[in-house]
């Protein structure tokens with residue numbers, strides 16, 4: 111049996127949805143993911159356990175027996191909980207094209223992107239926090255702790271790479287969310303820190 115790439119992806123999503131016991135399955139990438147519920151459960155399944163990704167807002171909505179609109183849903187996911195500073199710096203508004211883009215990534219790229227969004231990337235600051243490394247400094251520039259923000263926005267050692275990919279030497283914190291995730295992912299990979 112030969113499956114199209116989309117059918118394979120739907121199988122992959124449904125496999126993770128079945129593990130989440132959420133009762134949802136999808137048969138397409140349009141109407142079935144419109145309310146983001148399946149998407150949130152998928153993210154919850156594939157995010158690293160320590161990334162702080164929860165499905166809590168859905169439980170809140172079930173208790174109130176209302177189906178929140180997509181904007182309300184996403185604001186409850188991303189904007190209400192305290193913390194998640196990193197994710198909030200890159201996601202300020204509802205954009206379903208981001209869901210579609212994210213679902214089409216390879217598992218490796220998705221892992222990198224989620225790491226960048228949540229701050230739980232395989233970079234020295236996070237690895238030091240979880241006691242895998244002992245030095246949080248950026249190995250490329252040795253100037254600052256290596257956070258996702260440092261790598262994407264500040265690190266001087268890759269400022270030319272940043273200029274080539276984004277047209278900018280550096281990125282201000284408040285401008286980060288204006289940059290497409292696909293560009294951020296390309297920059298992160300071009301840095302050589304996610305080989």
Ligand SMILES: [Zn+2]
Nearest residue numbers: 248250251265
């Ligand atoms: Zn650096």
